[in-house]
Amino acid sequence: MTLQNMQARLANYPSCHPPTAHLRSSTKEELQMAYVLTYFPVRGRAEAIRLMLKDQGKDWTEVTVTRDMWLEGTVKNSCLFGQLPKFEDGDLTLYQSNAIRRYLARKLGIYGKDDKEEAFIDMMDDAVQDLQNKYIKLIYQEYDTKKEDYFKQLPCDLARFEKILTCNEGGFLVGKQISFADYALLLQLLNHEVLCPSALDNFPSLQAYRDRLSARPNIKAYLESHAFKNTPINGNGKQ
Ligand code: GTS
Numbered sequence: 001m002t003l004q005n006m007q008a009r010l011a012n013y014p015s016c017h018p019p020t021a022h023l024r025s026s027t028k029e030e031l032q033m034a035y036v037l038t039y040f041p042v043r044g045r046a047e048a049i050r051l052m053l054k055d056q057g058k059d060w061t062e063v064t065v066t067r068d069m070w071l072e073g074t075v076k077n078s079c080l081f082g083q084l085p086k087f088e089d090g091d092l093t094l095y096q097s098n099a100i101r102r103y104l105a106r107k108l109g110i111y112g113k114d115d116k117e118e119a120f121i122d123m124m125d126d127a128v129q130d131l132q133n134k135y136i137k138l139i140y141q142e143y144d145t146k147k148e149d150y151f152k153q154l155p156c157d158l159a160r161f162e163k164i165l166t167c168n169e170g171g172f173l174v175g176k177q178i179s180f181a182d183y184a185l186l187l188q189l190l191n192h193e194v195l196c197p198s199a200l201d202n203f204p205s206l207q208a209y210r211d212r213l214s215a216r217p218n219i220k221a222y223l224e225s226h227a228f229k230n231t232p233i234n235g236n237g238k239q
Helices: 003-010 028-033 044-055 067-072 074-078 097-108 115-142 147-167 180-195 204-214 217-223
Strands: 020-022 035-039 060-064 086-089 092-095
Touching: 035 044, 044 097, 044 180, 044 217, 067 074, 086 097, 092 097, 097 115, 097 180, 115 147, 115 180, 147 180, 147 204, 180 204, 204 217
Parallel strands: 035 060
Antiparallel strands: 020 060, 035 086, 086 092
16 A cells, blocks of 8 residues: 555544453453553454454453554554554464454354364455455545446445345355454445445345344444444545
8 A cells, every 4th residue: 555545544533542442440460461452543444353242251451553653663663564453362462354353263163063164254244354355445445436336336246145044054154153254244234334334235245244243242333333433444534
């Protein structure tokens, strides 16, 4: 990404946003073990990590990097690939949002019950990533020029997930238990409903899935929280 693109992407980020601690009162040992998520003050690529942690009842510390902090360069230079999100678990530091999600999924036991399910979950998650990549391209590069084309293609993309969910009686993308891919799909559905409120109109299984996952107690509380509602979906203010 060019500096110009990054500046455009960061243009709407609040210029001052102190780190937010999502921690109950903890012992020193617990604090040392706590997860730390470093990202910009947007939902973006960090949101599937946040949603997974919330649903699984895990606490973490959120370190928010503002536009000014990022453009200054020190934080960027400290990141392995010059990008965020960054995730810390004790002495382990990870970059790359999907590696972080898979690490947590293994650790939290939401990566399928056997090798076969794990492979299917990977496949589903890659398909959700394809949709996410199209969405990101629209938001950051084509919002003012290609929205109509995007809306024409969207039903075709969503129909594939509709079929998968209709066929899987377990109620999730794979098997009978939630996996890390489900959090990613739920977020894509929510984002797409903001972009296009009628997006799910012809997809009863996707609607039921969105409702069922959104009603899980920890997810419900999070979706209704100030933290979620007041964090922009994307860094350029488009949604
Ligand atoms: N493949 C990486 C991942 O999934 O973590 C991409 C990370 C990435 O592109 N991060 C962007 C970034 O740090 C922010 S965002 O795309 O997630 O909004 N950009 C700053 C920069 O200087 O590149």
